[in-house]
Amino acid sequence: MARECKTPPPGKEKDTKWLNKKEKFSDLGGSTNNQTNETFLTHLQRELKEESMGKFELSKEDILKNAYVLFKYVKKNNREIVYIIYLLPSYAFVPHNDLNDYRASLPSHLPLSYFEKDLFLWVKLDPFLDDNLQNPVKIIDWEGKEHVISLRDYFVEDALKHPEFQKAILYFKGVS
Numbered sequence: 239m240a241r242e243c244k245t246p247p248p249g250k251e252k253d254t255k256w257l258n259k260k261e262k263f264s265d266l267g268g269s270t271n272n273q274t275n276e277t278f279l280t281h282l283q284r285e286l287k288e289e290s291m292g293k294f295e296l297s298k299e300d301i302l303k304n305a306y307v308l309f310k311y312v313k314k315n316n317r318e319i320v321y322i323i324y325l326l327p328s329y330a331f332v333p334h335n336d337l338n339d340y341r342a343s344l345p346s347h348l349p350l351s352y353f354e355k356d357l358f359l360w361v362k363l364d365p366f367l368d369d370n371l372q373n374p375v376k377i378i379d380w381e382g383k384e385h386v387i388s389l390r391d392y393f394v395e396d397a398l399k400h401p402e403f404q405k406a407i408l409y410f411k412g413v414s
Contacts, residue, residue: 239264239360240355240357240359241261241262241263241356241387242261242263242264243353244260244261247350247353261388262387262388262389262390263387263393265397266285266289266355267285267286268281268288279301279302282301283296283298288351288352288354289351289355291340291344301324306323306409308323308402308403308406310400310402312396319396321397323406323407334359334380337358341353341355341356341358360380361377361378361385362378363410365377365378366404367404367408371398371399373388373389374388374389375389
């Protein structure tokens, strides 16, 4: 999981959309509002690379072969939501402390998209399977440390409360 920055990017200081996500955790992904010429897979690859500061890159072939795809259509705002759930192989694992140290050392000439997140945590999945998920939620990171984190509203509503998302989590819990 990754937390949206505490400090706003230039020009977003009064942007209500940004202020609503400030310091809240979610996945490593993004949205398009259908304003792109990218293919779905190219967009997914770019978002993952940006959100992870260039630390994680997946090939199209790997995504198609190993990812769990969850599709949801939301009628109220005519929005299509697609989650790609991917179990990171152990050889590609980067401890969250290393990610956080890397984030702190990023050179300022990189694109602003590399600076959207300011804290990374690998977490146990169990709290997200609770039917009465509370926000903020108490989680345990991969080192066994407890954290209380606030989640982005869309992430709770569009992903964590979706039965197929929970099914995918249970599937990957069995694999890991």
